Amino acid sequence: MKTARSPKSESLAAEALRAVFDAAPDGMIVVDQEGRIRALNARVEELFGYDPEELIGGDVEILVPLEVGSQHRHDRAKFSSAPSARPMGVGLDLAGRHKSGATFPVDVSLSPVRVDGETLVIAAVRDVTERNRLREWGVSALRAAEEERERIALELHDDMAQRLAALMVHLRLARQSPDEDERESLMEGMRGEIQECAEAVRRIARGLRPPALDEVGVVAAIQAHVRSLRDSGEMRMKVEVERGPGAPRLNRDTELALYRVVQEALANAMRHAEAADVIVRIRTGPAGISAMVEDDGRGFDPTQVGLRGLGIVGMRERARNAGGELSIDSHPGGGTRVRVMIPSIGSGGDGDRPD
Ligand SMILES: Nc1ncnc2c1ncn2[C@@H]1O[C@H](COP(=O)(O)OP(=O)(O)O)[C@@H](O)[C@H]1O
Numbered sequence: 001m002k003t004a005r006s007p008k009s010e011s012l013a014a015e016a017l018r019a020v021f022d023a024a025p026d027g028m029i030v031v032d033q034e035g036r037i038r039a040l041n042a043r044v045e046e047l048f049g050y051d052p053e054e055l056i057g058g059d060v061e062i063l064v065p066l067e068v069g070s071q072h073r074h075d076r077a078k079f080s081s082a083p084s085a086r087p088m089g090v091g092l093d094l095a096g097r098h099k100s101g102a103t104f105p106v107d108v109s110l111s112p113v114r115v116d117g118e119t120l121v122i123a124a125v126r127d128v129t130e131r132n133r134l135r136e137w138g139v140s141a142l143r144a145a146e147e148e149r150e151r152i153a154l155e156l157h158d159d160m161a162q163r164l165a166a167l168m169v170h171l172r173l174a175r176q177s178p179d180e181d182e183r184e185s186l187m188e189g190m191r192g193e194i195q196e197c198a199e200a201v202r203r204i205a206r207g208l209r210p211p212a213l214d215e216v217g218v219v220a221a222i223q224a225h226v227r228s229l230r231d232s233g234e235m236r237m238k239v240e241v242e243r244g245p246g247a248p249r250l251n252r253d254t255e256l257a258l259y260r261v262v263q264e265a266l267a268n269a270m271r272h273a274e275a276a277d278v279i280v281r282i283r284t285g286p287a288g289i290s291a292m293v294e295d296d297g298r299g300f301d302p303t304q305v306g307l308r309g310l311g312i313v314g315m316r317e318r319a320r321n322a323g324g325e326l327s328i329d330s331h332p333g334g335g336t337r338v339r340v341m342i343p344s345i346g347s348g349g350d351g352d353r354p355d
């Protein structure tokens, strides 16, 4: 920094640097050669749950899981003897230890610095819980797609191929048969078989994509889905649709995303909520479409979902991919409200958004 010459700008620069340090999105921990914490930024307090005075001067090992503490001490000594900037524990699953004792996955990169003749190490710590969950969701989505393909392949193979093979046999028999009546009855049988084939093809295609989506649009598809759930009789369910002026412009992928989000929110309400009533509210307008799934069940703390389920991660990811937003409003004992809002194609996201 060129301006860092005059004493005045020097002190400003130091202040500015402190502000940068404090505002850094990663936790920054400055550790000396003995492994003592010499400085840290606000993000570290958030990540690990300590006050600065509880950490400054103490062992950095307080922040790593107990079972890896001694290994960490050993690795740290090795690093100190030949320090270089690098990510830590490449290929390892690193974890941090919160004051509560809970551990969470982290990425750490280390940068040695010389200050006043002393070598210090700056460790930048990033919480990768969310990233890991997204990755996991991606893997499970891929696996689900793979299983779906297998199921379809099986159905084509075991069902369609068998039917067609049978048809070939009957066709040959019909051609060879000298008897007019027998030919007639074989042909009649084949007509039925072809009809069944057509039905099977439709069924397989339906498995690939919610049919109603293409035929009647996303709102009616959601209504049909709710109807079929309601028929199971587990809880009261209703759909309220409010159509504003003008129709939203959505593409097929966006409609599918919205449908899947509502489907998962409803599945959660049925599986977890123990609700008496579930309401789906859909609002459409030129700015886009929004859907809300509200239950009066037992509620939960959305920040405490942890790694249990991938449904919520998936809903968020789908909404985000469609350019929309998802919010979950819930607390134990207070019911749950899941809202998803998807803007129209080309909508700048301002103006009269539906909510
Ligand atoms: N409507 C709801 N009412 C009560 N708890 C819910 C509701 N939706 C989600 N949850 C809680 O959040 C957790 C995570 O949901 P999700 O990510 O969909 O995973 P899964 O449904 O596979 O458990 C559920 O296991 C449940 O404890």
Ligand SMILES: [Mg+2]
Pocket (backbone or CB within 6 Å): 264, 267, 268, 309, 311, 312
């Ligand atoms: Mg779920």
